[in-house]
Amino acid sequence: MYIIIADNSGKKDGMSVFTGAGVAIITPMKANGGVNYDKLGEFLDYQINNSTDAIIICGTTGEASTLTHEEHVETIRFLC
Numbered sequence: 001m002y003i004i005i006a007d008n009s010g011k012k013d014g015m016s017v018f019t020g021a022g023v024a025i026i027t028p029m030k031a032n033g034g035v036n037y038d039k040l041g042e043f044l045d046y047q048i049n050n051s052t053d054a055i056i057i058c059g060t061t062g063e064a065s066t067l068t069h070e071e072h073v074e075t076i077r078f079l080c
Helices: 037-049 068-079
Strands: 004-006 020-026 054-055
Touching: 037 054, 037 068, 054 068
Parallel strands: 004 054, 020 054
Antiparallel strands: none
């Protein structure tokens, strides 16, 4: 499985980053605005258990502007 962090800086024109199906995972939030890691774990487990080829995390569904830098880093660490 590939883990994609929204960054195209290393991509060369005409070259695919991965093959297969990639899923942009939402970052679930708690009522207090913090990341809901329990729910995120459920989302990730579902994708992994169903053979998703790539998981795209942190920003492609709009969370980049609402996550603090620390939350961004911790969410990536949580997946890895």
